[in-house]
Amino acid sequence: MPPRTDVAEPLHGASLPDDELLLVRALDAPLPLVFRMWEDVEHRARWWGPKGFVCKHLEQDFRPGGAWRACISSPEYGDSWHGGRFREIERDRRIVFTFAWDSGPAGGVETLITVTFAEMNGVTIQTFHQTPFETVERRDSHVTGWSQLLDREQAYVEARQGGTP
Amino acid sequence: MDADPLSATLAALADPTRRAILARLAQGETTVGDLAAPFDISLPAVSRHLKVLEGAGLISRGRDAQWRPCRLQPEPLKNVAEWLETYRRFWEGSFDKMEAYLADLTKGDPDAPKN
Numbered sequence: 672m673p674p675r676t677d678v679a680e681p682l683h684g685a686s687l688p689d690d691e692l693l694l695v696r697a698l699d700a701p702l703p704l705v706f707r708m709w710e711d712v713e714h715r716a717r718w719w720g721p722k723g724f725v726c727k728h729l730e731q732d733f734r735p736g737g738a739w740r741a742c743i744s745s746p747e748y749g750d751s752w753h754g755g756r757f758r759e760i761e762r763d764r765r766i767v768f769t770f771a772w773d774s775g776p777a778g779g780v781e782t783l784i785t786v787t788f789a790e791m792n793g794v795t796i797q798t799f800h801q802t803p804f805e806t807v808e809r810r811d812s813h814v815t816g817w818s819q820l821l822d823r824e825q826a827y828v829e830a831r832q833g834g835t836p
Numbered sequence: 837m838d839a840d841p842l843s844a845t846l847a848a849l850a851d852p853t854r855r856a857i858l859a860r861l862a863q864g865e866t867t868v869g870d871l872a873a874p875f876d877i878s879l880p881a882v883s884r885h886l887k888v889l890e891g892a893g894l895i896s897r898g899r900d901a902q903w904r905p906c907r908l909q910p911e912p913l914k915n916v917a918e919w920l921e922t923y924r925r926f927w928e929g930s931f932d933k934m935e936a937y938l939a940d941l942t943k944g945d946p947d948a949p950k951n
Contacts, residue, residue, distance in 0.1 A: 696935070780846070
């Protein structure tokens, strides 16, 4: 995935934090098995959560529109509930879903995650991209708004042109 | 606008023009006129962006009605960076575990499920 270019030019060395995450892993396993790491609850519960946490609860309705919900737990931090909804699923290619923590400093802030899979020289390349969901939606809705406006303008101009001999 | 500060910050950052304005302000305080100059947009449009940034607590503005310099308020940006860092730890840690688990499945325990 290309890095975002919309802010690169005016930065001039000033540092703004990025608001998205891109993580790429080369996994030494067949692609269908890597896909099942996400699809299959029993697999996913084995790795879900950082070091020191266990996944106490995991349920998911693995289809577009289906909900998922999980709880990870550690002696230090206790239980952390989180969940979301699957938006797109293409077997062995990509999974798009939302993710939000129930509580805590970032509680309720929904994010959008896209995981893609590709096989290369016998390893599986897993690409993970996470971005604030609300802002993605707004960005997209703005684009829709503008294109609708332009369409209307286009229709108006064409109508006028048609009306003049 | 948004109920929680992090959402407000993220929404304010979602726009490329507002990100560019913040990047400009990271170099020092400046006036609305100077801010508008590099952009192909009107002063009222810049003012609207500044209102959003001010609402999210990302900038503050001087009191002088004639010359209201804009200043970057970096505190909310730290929250964004921390928020992202938490997620980075979550995923790096999870994927480490996934790698180890995959290694178990593919070469380790012969009784482990292959599917």
